[in-house]
Amino acid sequence: MTTLKLNGAAHPFNPGTTVADLVTAVTGRTLLATGQAADGGRLGVAVARNADIVPRSQWAHSRIEENDDVEIVTAVQGG
Amino acid sequence: MTELLTEPDPLTIDGVTLGSRLIMGTGGAPSLAGLGAALLASGTELTTVAMRRYSTPEQGAPGGTNLFELLLEHNIRVLPNTAGCFTAREAVMTAELAREALETDWVKLEVIADEHTLLPDAVELVEATEQLVNKGFKVFAYTNDDPVLALRLEQLGAVAVMPLGAPIGTGLGILNPHNIELIVSRASIPVVLDAGIGTASDAALAMELGCDAVLLATAVTRAQDPVRMAQAFKHAVIGGRLAAQGGRIPKRRHALASSAMDGRPDL
Numbered sequence: 001m002t003t004l005k006l007n008g009a010a011h012p013f014n015p016g017t018t019v020a021d022l023v024t025a026v027t028g029r030t031l032l033a034t035g036q037a038a039d040g041g042r043l044g045v046a047v048a049r050n051a052d053i054v055p056r057s058q059w060a061h062s063r064i065e066e067n068d069d070v071e072i073v074t075a076v077q078g079g
Numbered sequence: 080m081t082e083l084l085t086e087p088d089p090l091t092i093d094g095v096t097l098g099s100r101l102i103m104g105t106g107g108a109p110s111l112a113g114l115g116a117a118l119l120a121s122g123t124e125l126t127t128v129a130m131r132r133y134s135t136p137e138q139g140a141p142g143g144t145n146l147f148e149l150l151l152e153h154n155i156r157v158l159p160n161t162a163g164c165f166t167a168r169e170a171v172m173t174a175e176l177a178r179e180a181l182e183t184d185w186v187k188l189e190v191i192a193d194e195h196t197l198l199p200d201a202v203e204l205v206e207a208t209e210q211l212v213n214k215g216f217k218v219f220a221y222t223n224d225d226p227v228l229a230l231r232l233e234q235l236g237a238v239a240v241m242p243l244g245a246p247i248g249t250g251l252g253i254l255n256p257h258n259i260e261l262i263v264s265r266a267s268i269p270v271v272l273d274a275g276i277g278t279a280s281d282a283a284l285a286m287e288l289g290c291d292a293v294l295l296a297t298a299v300t301r302a303q304d305p306v307r308m309a310q311a312f313k314h315a316v317i318g319g320r321l322a323a324q325g326g327r328i329p330k331r332r333h334a335l336a337s338s339a340m341d342g343r344p345d346l
Contacts, residue, residue: 007132026133044147045133046180053175071132073176075147077105077114078129079160079187079296 004068013064019047020059026072035059045074088320090292092269093185093217093238095156097124100286101316102158102271104296105146107248108305115149117299121309126150127158127187127294130177147181158219160187165200167207174211186211187241189221197247199223205231212236221273224254226261233268240266241294244285245275248297252281256288263289279308279315286319287327 001012006022013022020031023045030038035056037043047054048071054062064070089096103123108114118126128146150157159177164170167190174186190207192200199222211218212235220237222228229240242262245251252275253259263270272285273294282293293316302308 007134042147042151042182044180046130046176046178048172048176051172053172053179056179071176073130073180074133075128075157075159075177075181076131077108077146078131078162079104079106079127079158079189 002066004064004066004070006070007072017064018060019049019054019062019064019070022064022070023047023059023072031059033060045072047072088317090269092219097156097292098122099124099313099316100292100320101282101312102126102292102294103299103309104160104294105300106162106296107300109300111145111149113305114146114300115153117305117309118150118155119153120306120313121299122313123155125156125158127160127296128181129160129162130173130180156185157181157183158185158187159183160221161189161207162191164190165192165203166190167203167210170203170207171210171214174216175214178216184215185217185219185238187219187221188237199243201225201228204228205235208232208235208237219271224258224262226258226265229262229270230265233266237268239269239271239291241271241273243274244272244281247274249275250277250298251275252277253284253288256284259285259288259290276312279311282312283315283319283322286316287322289323292316 003010003012024031032038050069089098090100099122101121101123103118103121103126105114105126105128159181161170161173164173170190178184188207190200190203191197208218208220218237219239219241220232221241222232224242229242232240244253269291271292271294272290276282276295276298285293299305299309
């Protein structure tokens with residue numbers, strides 16, 4: 001089984017999985033090809049892969065590779 | 080609640096006008112609903128958030144995952160911070176994630192030296208400010224109460240400097256009012272007193288010293304009655320601002336009668 005690291009934990013994934021698929025899996029929100037939420041709301045999420053930002057517009061085209069280190073972050077209470 | 084009988088006195092940062100001079104943080108609130116009520120009571124129009132890994136509510140997210148939506152609902156502008164970053168590299172990366180996630184180029188830059196003091200690391204702060212300004216960010220620099228460093232941050236292109244009153248979360252108030260006054264007197268960008276505020280009089284003092292705004296979180300979120308405390312801060316900031324504009328009397332060593340001595344009756 002191929003795995004990636006998702007928010008610090010090992011996570012199995014199927015070949016062909018994209019960053020957009022991961023965001024949907026984590027947030028439960030369906031995405032448009034632009035990376036915006038299909039429900040019209042603001043998603044409030046950003047993705048880094050191997051310490052590089054993956055822009056929202058690239059999510060649907062960015063395929064996950066084995067051992068990728070993916071961080072999906074959002075706004076929480078602080079400051 | 081009684082309306083405040085004051086003229087509009089907006090704060091402008093980076094060309095954006097804010098109706099309230101109280102900037103709120105969101106850390107330390109036990110519930111999102113309680114936080115929302117306190118933010119509304121404070122009258123704030125700008126509020127900080129931290130950037131952390133997404134976790135679903137069932138997994139026990141540290142701050143819940145709906146904070147961004149809560150702020151949007153209340154028409155409160157979001158100011159992402161780089162809390163928890165120890166290096167310029169981490170802070171720049173966090174700011175970039177925040178810009179992507181929240182679609183704002185505003186960032187409260189916080190680069191701390193260690194977890195014990197939570198004091199800003201001046202060297203990393205300067206480095207991160209330079210990098211972020213070059214990348215087009217609008218940097219609100221959280222800094223020590225050091226007039227020299229504050230001026231350096233302004234020269235590097237920060238849109239606001241945010242000197243601390245006392246270390247984060249201590250509630251010790253403004254430990255060096257003289258330095259805050261000095262920072263204000265030399266700055267040509269807004270000065271926001273950030274961190275260390277314990278109670279309403281601390282916020283009023285910050286404004287009396289000439290600060291343009293006050294940023295606080297713990298003093299409200301961990302108060303026994305956060306909504307009441309938020310109201311107190313709302314009024315304190317306005318009161319302090321009016322006092323600063325009103326021009327206080329000089330301090331004297333001896334008493335000065337306010338009633339004339341002439342014309343007293345013989346009794």
